[in-house]
Amino acid sequence: MIKISAITAQLIHQSPFIAEALEDGLINVAALARKLQPEVSKVAGKPVQTGAIVMAIQRMPPGSLHQPGQSLRSFFRKVQDISVRSGILDYTFRNSGSLAECQARLLAQIGQKLKVYYSVSRGIEETTLLVSQAYEQEVDDLFAKEKRLAKEKNLNAISLMLPDENRVLFGVYYFILRQLAWNGINVVEVVSTSNEFTIIVGNEDIDRAFSALLRLKQV
Secondary structure (H helix, E strand, C coil): CCCHHHHHHHHHHHCHHHHHHHHCCCCCHHHHHHHHHHHHHHHHCCCCCHHHHHHHHHCCCCCCCCHHHHHHHHHHCCCCEEEEEEEEEEEEEECCCCHHHHHHHHHHHHCCCCCCCEEEEECCCEEEEEEEHHHHHHHHHHCCCCCEEEEEEEEEEEEEECCHHHHCCCCHHHHHHHHHHHCCCCCCEEEECCCEEEEEEEHHHHHHHHHHHHHHCCC
């Protein structure tokens, strides 16, 4: 028969960020035990009291809660480049048959200019365009006949160049966004490629966002 302690540890490690929060003392153990009770009882094949689960959590070996976050901490210490681009415009347009043509015309104007920030994300119903603010007039003219849903100025792009293992290591984006959320920073947009993760924030948040992301390398 599987021990209550083994079942409890297995369930906690299936949700590694619960383990991390436990390690940091951010979770009420009794409340967690009540949440785990139905599953623990199911696996054990008999009713299990919450007191037994509380005891199992409290008796987990020292350091066992630390393991899930250790690989992420090691990962972020490898991040070498965090860059900032200011003066970003954020447009959102309703998708249409002519929208791709507008994008192509814009790219024809700015495609060879390496210092221009440009990113497009197409969803099911709408498309978001991020571009350097210096090209505001060009975008306004080229997309004049499109249905514009939103436009926001005075934004900044903070880009992290991530090590290659980010594609196979779970929790990377959680770690980044958690750091920003805990510092009360509003993320306007998120853009990613295979090894580059970019957040878009307003002028009022840029200093605190950059500092918060730098601290990821020190965890």
